[in-house]
Amino acid sequence: MTVHIPFQNSYSALPDSFFARVAPTPVAAPRLIKLNRPLALQLGLDPDLLETPEGAEILAGKTVPSGADPIAMAYAGHQFGNFVPQLGDGRAILLGEVIDRHGLRRDIQLKGSGPTPFSRRGDGRAALGPVLREYIVSEAMFALGIPTTRSLAAVVTGEQVFRETALPGAVLTRVASSHIRVGTFQFFAVRRDTEAVRRLADHVIARHYPELLNAERTYHGLLGAVVARQAELVARWLLVGFIHGVMNTDNSSISGETIDYGPCAFMDAYNPSQVFSSIDEMGRYAYANQPRIALWNLTRLAECLLPLFGDDQDKAVAEAQDILGAFSETFSAAYQAGLRRKVGLFTEREGDEALIQDLLDAMAKNQADFTLTFRKLAADDARSEFMDPAGFDEWAGRWHARIALEPQTAVERQAAMHAVNPLFIPRNHRVEAVIQAAVNDDDYAPFDELVKVLAKPFEEQPEYAAYADPPLPDQRVLQTFCGT
Structure with a gap:
C-alpha cells in the first residue's frame, strides 16, 4: 500500500519571500529506528504503513509524498544578543501541515534533510546523537505536560556526517x-516590509489565536497573547528544572511551544546559575535567567509589531510597554502557584513565597537534587538529599506547621504532590549513555527503554527505579552540545 499523508499547505500559500521551495536531499539507505505510534495515530496517519520501507523513505526525505509542498522557512534572529538578519531553516524542510484528530493544524517537518538556501555553508544534515536527544527530551516534556514540539520518528540515513569526527547521519x-x-x-x-509583517501576523492570529479575529485591537491582542503563553511556558520550565540552553529569538515559538532542543538539559543538583550549553560561555541562558531572556525576546517581537499598532509611534511604544509589563505578573503567578503545588500547598497565605524560597536557598546551599527533593517531600523523606540535614530540619518544622493549615489529608496531599513532581526526568548521564550505545554499537535498546520510562514520569516504576537516580560523580555531564 502507498503511504498517504493528507497534507494541507497554508504557510506555503503565503508570498514567496516567506520561504524557499526546496526538496529534501535523498539519502543512501534509510532505516527507521523509532516511530511514535501514538502520535502518528493522533495525526491521522497509519503507523503500520510508516513502519514499512516506503514509510522510512518518506521520513528520511528520500521520497516526497504526494500532496507535500516542501519549503525551508525564512527567519532572522538574535543569537546570544547579536542580530543576524538572515538565518532560516538551514537543515530543516517543512513537508506540509495536517489536521489532527482534535482538529488542530500541525506542521510535519524533517530535520537533517539536506541543504537549503539558508544553510550558510552547512551540510544541512543531522548527526544521530542530536536527533536522539531531541526525540528523548521533547517527548519527555510532552509527558510532563509542558507545551512542546514533538517527535514523530527518527531515521538513520545510511550515510555519515562530519563534525569533529565522522558520525552516523539521521x-x-x-x-x-x-x-x-x-x-x-x-x-x-x-527589511521594513510592514505589509509582510501584517500578513504574517494575520496568519498567526488565524492559526493560533482565532479568538482575536474580531478583537478591537487585534495586533495588540496578538502581542498580549504571545506574552502570556511565553510567561507560562518558562514558568513550567523552571518548575521541572529544565534549561533550554539556546533561547535565541529564532528559537522562540510564537505558538508558546518549546522548540529547538539543542544543548538543553535538566538540572540534577539545584543551582540557579546552572549552565550546560557549551556555547553559552557567559551564562546568558542560565536556568534562573530564562524568564528575563523570554521578556527580552518578547520585546524584540513588540518592536516588530509597532507599525501595526498605529501611526503614532510614541503611543505605540507606550502601548507595547504596557503589554510587555504583564509578563512579570503572569510569570510570577504561574511560577508561584506551581511551587505551592510542588510543596503541597493548595491555598495561598502570606509568607508562602518566602517559605518556598527558603527551601530553594537551602537546596542550592546543600547541592540537593532538584527533582528528588520535591518528589521525596511528598513522603516527608527529602532530608536525605541535603548534605547538612539540620538545615532541612529547621525548614521542615515551618513547613509542617504550614501544611497543618491545609484542608487535605496526608494521603490526598501526597497524591497531589506526586501528580506534579516527577520521579523520572531525562537525566543528562542517561541521555548520553543512550546516545553512545546507538552511535558506537548501533544498539537502540537503551534508547527504547529510556523513552518508555520517561513516558510515565509521575508514576512509580519499580523495575526502572534506577532511572530516577542522580549521576554518580564520575557520571556527571557538565556540558551539552548543539547539533549543528
Whole structure:
C-alpha cells in the first residue's frame, strides 16, 4: 500500500519571500529506528504503513509524498544578543501541515534533510546523537505536560556526517503547532516590509489565536497573547528544572511551544546559575535567567509589531510597554502557584513565597537534587538529599506547621504532590549513555527503554527505579552540545 499523508499547505500559500521551495536531499539507505505510534495515530496517519520501507523513505526525505509542498522557512534572529538578519531553516524542510484528530493544524517537518538556501555553508544534515536527544527530551516534556514540539520518528540515513569526527547521519521528523518564531517577524521587520509583517501576523492570529479575529485591537491582542503563553511556558520550565540552553529569538515559538532542543538539559543538583550549553560561555541562558531572556525576546517581537499598532509611534511604544509589563505578573503567578503545588500547598497565605524560597536557598546551599527533593517531600523523606540535614530540619518544622493549615489529608496531599513532581526526568548521564550505545554499537535498546520510562514520569516504576537516580560523580555531564 502507498503511504498517504493528507497534507494541507497554508504557510506555503503565503508570498514567496516567506520561504524557499526546496526538496529534501535523498539519502543512501534509510532505516527507521523509532516511530511514535501514538502520535502518528493522533495525526491521522497509519503507523503500520510508516513502519514499512516506503514509510522510512518518506521520513528520511528520500521520497516526497504526494500532496507535500516542501519549503525551508525564512527567519532572522538574535543569537546570544547579536542580530543576524538572515538565518532560516538551514537543515530543516517543512513537508506540509495536517489536521489532527482534535482538529488542530500541525506542521510535519524533517530535520537533517539536506541543504537549503539558508544553510550558510552547512551540510544541512543531522548527526544521530542530536536527533536522539531531541526525540528523548521533547517527548519527555510532552509527558510532563509542558507545551512542546514533538517527535514523530527518527531515521538513520545510511550515510555519515562530519563534525569533529565522522558520525552516523539521521533525520528527525518533528511535529509542531507551527514553526513560526519571533525571528520570523524580525526577518521582515528589519527589511521594513510592514505589509509582510501584517500578513504574517494575520496568519498567526488565524492559526493560533482565532479568538482575536474580531478583537478591537487585534495586533495588540496578538502581542498580549504571545506574552502570556511565553510567561507560562518558562514558568513550567523552571518548575521541572529544565534549561533550554539556546533561547535565541529564532528559537522562540510564537505558538508558546518549546522548540529547538539543542544543548538543553535538566538540572540534577539545584543551582540557579546552572549552565550546560557549551556555547553559552557567559551564562546568558542560565536556568534562573530564562524568564528575563523570554521578556527580552518578547520585546524584540513588540518592536516588530509597532507599525501595526498605529501611526503614532510614541503611543505605540507606550502601548507595547504596557503589554510587555504583564509578563512579570503572569510569570510570577504561574511560577508561584506551581511551587505551592510542588510543596503541597493548595491555598495561598502570606509568607508562602518566602517559605518556598527558603527551601530553594537551602537546596542550592546543600547541592540537593532538584527533582528528588520535591518528589521525596511528598513522603516527608527529602532530608536525605541535603548534605547538612539540620538545615532541612529547621525548614521542615515551618513547613509542617504550614501544611497543618491545609484542608487535605496526608494521603490526598501526597497524591497531589506526586501528580506534579516527577520521579523520572531525562537525566543528562542517561541521555548520553543512550546516545553512545546507538552511535558506537548501533544498539537502540537503551534508547527504547529510556523513552518508555520517561513516558510515565509521575508514576512509580519499580523495575526502572534506577532511572530516577542522580549521576554518580564520575557520571556527571557538565556540558551539552548543539547539533549543528
